[in-house]
Amino acid sequence: MFPKLDPLLHSELRLAVMSILVGVDEADFTYLKKQTGATSGNLSVQIDKLMAAGYITVEKGFKGKMPRTTCKITAAGQEAFEGYVKALKEYIS
Amino acid sequence: MFPKLDPLLHSELRLAVMSILVGVDEADFTYLKKQTGATSGNLSVQIDKLMAAGYITVEKGFKGKMPRTTCKITAAGQEAFEGYVKALKEYIS
């Protein structure tokens, strides 16, 4: 009756990050931090997990002299997000 | 931008329980267990938490000779559930 919710997405911050990333081409660490209101530490950890799951790609570069981490959603991430939303709707409708 | 998700409801099992309870007048432990597929232990703990939060009431009685625990959603629970759903939609739409 109730489908299993992907535990990787069933996390407030990871869900917020994915929610942002599905809507844009890419987003950097600072932007994600501002939009989500998360602490750096928390964001760092959750980005790692999404990357480890293959839901996003993470590229480290520089903007001028400052480090810059850019995140992008993958096809697998898109799919997982859609699946999560679909599953969730079974709970809330 | 992203509203806070009520941590009491942002739990797969508690959400499933609440999802069932919003739709019915009342439900007993056994029914909830079958519908959710949860273990007794987990269900017992999560019901306690929902009760402690005032989201449900729990009545213990007997059906014939066997113990029977009946759960019912409260007005506060209804409200919290609706609020959660509304907040969640900001993430997934």
Next chain:
DNA sequence: TAGTATAGTTTATATCATAAACTTGTTTAT
């Protein structure tokens, strides 16, 4: 009356989310 089933509760554990502290390097003020 011995064994199995029912209806849970309690306890233990492993995982998780989060915050706090730390690192590395940059910019700004003195």
Next chain:
DNA sequence: ATAAACAAGTTTATGATATAAACTATACTA
């Protein structure tokens, strides 16, 4: 030139959570 403050993260520690396993108590069944 040096110290203080800021930027962009990472690592570590801690407290909460979900879950499973073990347990209790009673009821039914062979």
